[in-house]
Amino acid sequence: MRLFPVACRAAEQKMTDLFTGELHPRERLELEAHADGCARCNAALRDLTTISFALDRAYAPLRARGTLLSPARVRLAARVEPQSTVPWWRAGFVGRLSEATMALGFAALVLGGSLDLAVKPVHEVVPTAVAPSIIRDYFRVQPPADDAPSVRWVRFQLRAIGAIAPVAGFSVNGGPEVDLIEDDSLTAGPR
Amino acid sequence: MTEHAARRQAHQEDRRTDRELVYAARDGDMLAFDALFYRYRDGIFRLGLAITKDPSAAEEIAVDTFTRAHRALARLEPEGSLRPWLYRVAVNLSYNRRPRKGVIISPLEDSANDTFQSEERSPSVLAEQAEMRRIVLAAVDTLGPKHRIVVVLHYMNGLNLAEIAQVVDCPIGTVKSRLHYALRRLRTHLSAHPEFGIEPMSFLAPSAKRTVAPVVEPLPGEPQ
Numbered sequence: 001m002r003l004f005p006v007a008c009r010a011a012e013q014k015m016t017d018l019f020t021g022e023l024h025p026r027e028r029l030e031l032e033a034h035a036d037g038c039a040r041c042n043a044a045l046r047d048l049t050t051i052s053f054a055l056d057r058a059y060a061p062l063r064a065r066g067t068l069l070s071p072a073r074v075r076l077a078a079r080v081e082p083q084s085t086v087p088w089w090r091a092g093f094v095g096r097l098s099e100a101t102m103a104l105g106f107a108a109l110v111l112g113g114s115l116d117l118a119v120k121p122v123h124e125v126v127p128t129a130v131a132p133s134i135i136r137d138y139f140r141v142q143p144p145a146d147d148a149p150s151v152r153w154v155r156f157q158l159r160a161i162g163a164i165a166p167v168a169g170f171s172v173n174g175g176p177e178v179d180l181i182e183d184d185s186l187t188a189g190p191r
Numbered sequence: 192m193t194e195h196a197a198r199r200q201a202h203q204e205d206r207r208t209d210r211e212l213v214y215a216a217r218d219g220d221m222l223a224f225d226a227l228f229y230r231y232r233d234g235i236f237r238l239g240l241a242i243t244k245d246p247s248a249a250e251e252i253a254v255d256t257f258t259r260a261h262r263a264l265a266r267l268e269p270e271g272s273l274r275p276w277l278y279r280v281a282v283n284l285s286y287n288r289r290p291r292k293g294v295i296i297s298p299l300e301d302s303a304n305d306t307f308q309s310e311e312r313s314p315s316v317l318a319e320q321a322e323m324r325r326i327v328l329a330a331v332d333t334l335g336p337k338h339r340i341v342v343v344l345h346y347m348n349g350l351n352l353a354e355i356a357q358v359v360d361c362p363i364g365t366v367k368s369r370l371h372y373a374l375r376r377l378r379t380h381l382s383a384h385p386e387f388g389i390e391p392m393s394f395l396a397p398s399a400k401r402t403v404a405p406v407v408e409p410l411p412g413e414p415q
Contacts, residue, residue, distance in 0.1 A: 050389060077255070
């Protein structure tokens, strides 16, 4: 339990105002007059003055320091801050509608191959050339179906029974052997 | 004078108030925001440096403080000065930033040597003053955050009690009480160092004892 006169308590509270420079001159005179007659308050005032002066000296070098920061660094930091990370399904009706529209458009582009949805009149629709096809070209360069062994066997049997004329012979010009007499109805293979 | 230095000087000599600069920056005038930056840049840097004791951390605190101010431009309504708002943000950022372990930082002593070398004092005096400064700052570090920030804001940043109250968001009486408590704690702490000449505190000094005046006058012949 601290036992000291009320005047000492009031003087001690005034000391803080003295160090912050907010003590009225008249109150300062009262404080000094009290400290002259009170050894305890005199010691407290002397010590706190020493501490206040020491604090002021301790922070003096720091008060002289500065920085060379540029406002461009603040602008950069303010610009690179990430924006709101709200997922698209929580971005409201407009965000969901735009996302769904974009998804449908992308799907139509992939599956349909074209987004030419304009409906043309019938008389303006002209047949276009058949698109080139690798598979169709492959079958086109294949030899005719009558070169198949089964067709050759049937043709041999027909010649044997005299249904068709015999083979004329080897080509004179050195070209491939050609049947001069040939029934197209028999030799024509399925195309 | 380079163009950059001339532009900076123009910002520093901007006579507009903080409120006008905030409104101009809100309308997209980045030069007004630059003027605010140059006006309070050093103070916030020193505040961060006093708390964190790390110059790089203090610069980051200054940048973060103004970044938050830039983001909050739309809702900033400074009555007079923007300094209490900026300092409050800087204080919060400084205390949220823990000092890195194992890193020895002594920015205050380095700058102190530069300051006193210009005064051409003897090495012994310089060493003694540096030691006293180290003791004082170490004693301040023993204070709690609430009391330490009041000491830093007053003795380092030069804020008065009303401005400190705005920064720490409490009444002036509370600020005065915290400062008084901090000074008493520092007096107790520094009394262990004889170079300061501070007497140990005695709560029951003879002069402080309550003296009760006699209620009844002694009778004639009665021993007093």
